[in-house]
Amino acid sequence: MKMTFRWYGEGNDTVSLTQIKQIPGVEGLVWSLHDEAAGAEWPMDKILAVKKAADEYGFNLDVVESVNIHEDIKLGLPSRETYIENYIKTLAKLQTVGVKVVCYNFMPVFDWTRTDLFHPLPDGSTALYYERKKVMGIDPKAFLEDVVKQDKAGLTMPGWEPERLSRIKELFDAYKDVTEEMLWSNLQYFLERIIPAAEQYGIKMAIHPDDPAWPIFGLPRLIINKTNVERFLKLVDRPANGLTLCTGSLGTSAANDIPDIIRTYGDRIHFTHIRNLKRFDNGDFTESSHKTSDGSIDIAEVVRAYHDIGFTGYCRPDHGRHIWGEECRPGYGLYDRALGIMYIWGLWDAYNNSK
Numbered sequence: 001m002k003m004t005f006r007w008y009g010e011g012n013d014t015v016s017l018t019q020i021k022q023i024p025g026v027e028g029l030v031w032s033l034h035d036e037a038a039g040a041e042w043p044m045d046k047i048l049a050v051k052k053a054a055d056e057y058g059f060n061l062d063v064v065e066s067v068n069i070h071e072d073i074k075l076g077l078p079s080r081e082t083y084i085e086n087y088i089k090t091l092a093k094l095q096t097v098g099v100k101v102v103c104y105n106f107m108p109v110f111d112w113t114r115t116d117l118f119h120p121l122p123d124g125s126t127a128l129y130y131e132r133k134k135v136m137g138i139d140p141k142a143f144l145e146d147v148v149k150q151d152k153a154g155l156t157m158p159g160w161e162p163e164r165l166s167r168i169k170e171l172f173d174a175y176k177d178v179t180e181e182m183l184w185s186n187l188q189y190f191l192e193r194i195i196p197a198a199e200q201y202g203i204k205m206a207i208h209p210d211d212p213a214w215p216i217f218g219l220p221r222l223i224i225n226k227t228n229v230e231r232f233l234k235l236v237d238r239p240a241n242g243l244t245l246c247t248g249s250l251g252t253s254a255a256n257d258i259p260d261i262i263r264t265y266g267d268r269i270h271f272t273h274i275r276n277l278k279r280f281d282n283g284d285f286t287e288s289s290h291k292t293s294d295g296s297i298d299i300a301e302v303v304r305a306y307h308d309i310g311f312t313g314y315c316r317p318d319h320g321r322h323i324w325g326e327e328c329r330p331g332y333g334l335y336d337r338a339l340g341i342m343y344i345w346g347l348w349d350a351y352n353n354s355k
């Protein structure tokens with residue numbers, strides 16, 4: 001298993017490369033060009049600037065998260081052709097700096113959804129929180145504005161870009177008649193075009209599950225359980241069509257047995273996000289430390305499953321709590337994610353030694 005750490009880029013992250021360098025066992029940066037709009041062809045000079053920064057610290061750039069999918073692709077509009085072509089041109093450039101895995105998601109309108117960005121935990125830290133009743137019967141625009149206001153550091157969160165927020169009503173109108181089956185077929189169309197190109201460039205595509213793992217605001221959601229993961233992998237049944245297995249996204253639903261999903265589809269998991277969360281009976285959940293006993297997901301079993309299958313893909317800690325007074329992007333501070341890495345390594349080494 002290869003350990004990585006998500007970095008938002010120079011001037012766009014409160015965590016520095018000097019700090020990341022001191023987290024044990026981190027080989028690569030999980031990166032993106034966050035100021036490029038979905039659908040744009042990424043400029044080579046910006047890609048090379050990230051490469052230069054990473055090289056100075058000896059980090060690889062093997063994993064990109066994300067090259068975002070333009071809504072017209074998800075909506076299946078004729079204009080998707082241009083955006084798919086741009087996507088392929090971007091993949092061609094990424095290959096030149098050694099990119100091996102491209103993470104993306106196929107969630108309509110939003111990326112992940114939470115109602116509180118800095119919810120207090122009993123230990124005095126704060127964490128991302130989802131309060132079910134806050135997303136019921138509310139206007140999505142009002143909802144989003146309220147959440148974005150909580151982001152004190154003012155660093156745009158992926159999936160919550162001002163450009164996207166300003167078009168919320170228009171986007172909801174566009175999705176009005178898009179059924180779940182239509183979304184599946186738009187995803188298939190995209191994959192049939194992208195996967196052959198990715199293969200040519202030696203890149204593996206890795207879809208990120210929907211977060212949370214159920215429909216919100218009446219929008220369909222696809223990558224939410226084992227049945228749908230199976231269906232997804234069969235859309236284009238080739239290794240380059242794979243998964244970013246995010247324990248915290250699939251783990252929002254108690255019905256998902258994540259170690260079982262890992263053991264079943266391990267060879268198609270190219271990248272994993274490991275994090276824990278605590279589910280409550282009323283449908284709310286809070287993110288927690290990685291430690292198994294702090295949440296509802298058995299992280300020790302997750303890591304055991306990866307160890308058992310001899311996982312050689314990429315791993316990163318996903319969101320962490322905000323601890324020790326750190327001011328950072330919601331979920332993306334230094335300290336708790338670094339603690340998460342050490343928990344994962346501790347489990348990994350223990351399984352190694354008990355062989």
Ligand code: CS2
Pocket residue numbers: 065066103104105111112158159208211246273318319331
């Ligand atoms: C991430 C996602 O922060 C997160 O929850 O796991 O935002 C992820 O980057 C995207 O869904 C991938 O496209």
Ligand code: MN
Pocket residue numbers: 208246248249273318
């Ligand atoms: Mn994730």
